Amino acid sequence: MDSLTQIILGAAVGEATLGRKVGNRAMLWGGIAGTLPDLDVLANAVSDPMSALAYHRAFTHSLLFAVLAAPLLGLAIHRLYGGKDGPLPGPWAYPALLMLFYAMLTAGSYAMPIEIYHIPGITLAITLAFGGIFLVVAALRWLRGFPQKIPNTSWGGWTLLAFGAIVTHPLLDCFTAYGTQFLQPLASTRITWNTISVVDPLYTLPFLALLVWARTQVQGTAKRQWLNRAGLVLSSVYLLLTVVNYFNVEGIMEDSLAEEGIEAESLVVSPSIFNNVLWSGTAREGKDVFYFSQYSLFDRERSFAPYTRIEGNHAWLAPYANDRDLRILQWFTKGYYGVMPGSGGSEGQVQVNDLRYGLLDEDPTSPSSYIFSWQVDTTVHPVRAWQAPPGDNVDMNDLFSRLWKRIKGI
Incomplete structure (x- = not known):
C-alpha cells in the first residue's frame, strides 16, 4: 500500500x-x-x-x-x-x-x-x-x-x-x-x-488518528497502549471486511458471466482506487479475449454489467515472446494484457496494456484508457519496453467525478 x-x-x-x-x-x-x-x-x-x-x-x-x-x-x-x-x-x-x-x-x-x-x-x-x-x-x-x-x-x-x-x-x-x-x-x-486498494482512506485515516492520539499520551501508560491496540484492531477488522467483500464480489462476477453466456477460463476482481465499494472485474475467454465490467455494492442489481469486450491481440507479439522485456510484462500482468498500436505512431511500436485494473475511459481502443501500459519497440532485438507516460488528454476532474458517480451505484 x-x-x-x-x-x-x-x-x-x-x-x-x-x-x-x-x-x-x-x-x-x-x-x-x-x-x-x-x-x-x-x-x-x-x-x-x-x-x-x-x-x-x-x-x-x-x-x-x-x-x-x-x-x-x-x-x-x-x-x-x-x-x-x-x-x-x-x-x-x-x-x-x-x-x-x-x-x-x-x-x-x-x-x-x-x-x-x-x-x-x-x-x-x-x-x-x-x-x-x-x-x-x-x-x-x-x-x-x-x-x-x-x-x-x-x-x-x-x-x-x-x-x-x-x-x-x-x-x-x-x-x-x-x-x-x-x-x-x-x-x-x-x-x-486483491481485497483492498493500494490507497484506501477508510483503512488509513482512522488508524492514523488513533496512532496520533496515542502519541499524545504519556509514554508507557495504559491509555496510550489501549489507543495503539485499538488502531491495530480496527484496521485489522476493516481488512477482514475487505476479504468478505472480495468473496462476495467474486461470486457475483461468476454468476454475471454465466448469465451473459461468457465462458471465462479465469477472472480477476479488485476494488477501485480509494475505496472498497466499487469493484472492477476482468474475465479471460480463450487465449486473448477479455471482458471488463464494474460492480458497486450500492448497485440495485447484484450483477456486473454491461461487459466491454477487449481484444488481446497477443499474436502481435508472439515472435518476441521469449525476449526478456516481454517475459517480464507477461509475468507482471499474469497474462491479462492487451496489445494495440503504439501511441507514438512509430512503425514497429506497440502499446501493451495491463487489463487487470479496468478502464479509465469507456473506449478500450483509446491508448489513455489504461492505468498501467508500456510502449514496446519491436524494431530492435531483443525488443525493448518502457512504461508509457500518462495520457495528455486524461481529465482528472472528470475521471474522479465519474468514479464518484459510479461508486454511488446504478
Whole structure:
C-alpha cells in the first residue's frame, strides 16, 4: 500500500512491541522499519525500466529479507543508543553493518528467478539510503547534545521490533491487487489477494488518528497502549471486511458471466482506487479475449454489467515472446494484457496494456484508457519496453467525478 499507511502500520507495531520500554523511539523506528522495504523504488534511478518493474516488491518485500535485515537493523539501533550487546563492538560497527546489509541484499537479489540488470547499483543505492537514515537520526541526536539518559533495550528487543515492522509491510501488500513477491528468492510468484486498494482512506485515516492520539499520551501508560491496540484492531477488522467483500464480489462476477453466456477460463476482481465499494472485474475467454465490467455494492442489481469486450491481440507479439522485456510484462500482468498500436505512431511500436485494473475511459481502443501500459519497440532485438507516460488528454476532474458517480451505484 502507500508509504503513509506502511509508516503508520510500522509505528503501531513498534509501539506495541517496545513502547513501554523505549517510549517514542518505538514508534520512530517502527515507522522507519515499516517503510524500509519500499527503498526498492530506487531501482528506477539506477536501472532500466523493466528491471525496476520486476525488482519492486521483490526481495526487499520477502520473508527472507525480514529475517535477515531485522538483526542488522536491530543491532544498529541498539548501538545508536549506547548499547553494547551483540557482535561488532567499537567504532567500526556501522561500516561493518552497512557492508553486511549490502552483501545480504546483493546475494538475495542475484538469487531472484527473474533476470534483473544492474543489481550492484540497485543494492548500493538502497544500502546508502539505509545508512543515510541513521545519519539523519544521529544528526538530530547531535543537535540535542547527545542526551545521556536515553531509554534503550537489548539487541534482541530491537530485532523483534524491526522484524515485526518489516514483515507486516509485505503481508499488507499481499492484500492489494498489485501484490508482492513474499516468497522471493524461492519463487517469483506475486501474491495478490486483491481485497483492498493500494490507497484506501477508510483503512488509513482512522488508524492514523488513533496512532496520533496515542502519541499524545504519556509514554508507557495504559491509555496510550489501549489507543495503539485499538488502531491495530480496527484496521485489522476493516481488512477482514475487505476479504468478505472480495468473496462476495467474486461470486457475483461468476454468476454475471454465466448469465451473459461468457465462458471465462479465469477472472480477476479488485476494488477501485480509494475505496472498497466499487469493484472492477476482468474475465479471460480463450487465449486473448477479455471482458471488463464494474460492480458497486450500492448497485440495485447484484450483477456486473454491461461487459466491454477487449481484444488481446497477443499474436502481435508472439515472435518476441521469449525476449526478456516481454517475459517480464507477461509475468507482471499474469497474462491479462492487451496489445494495440503504439501511441507514438512509430512503425514497429506497440502499446501493451495491463487489463487487470479496468478502464479509465469507456473506449478500450483509446491508448489513455489504461492505468498501467508500456510502449514496446519491436524494431530492435531483443525488443525493448518502457512504461508509457500518462495520457495528455486524461481529465482528472472528470475521471474522479465519474468514479464518484459510479461508486454511488446504478
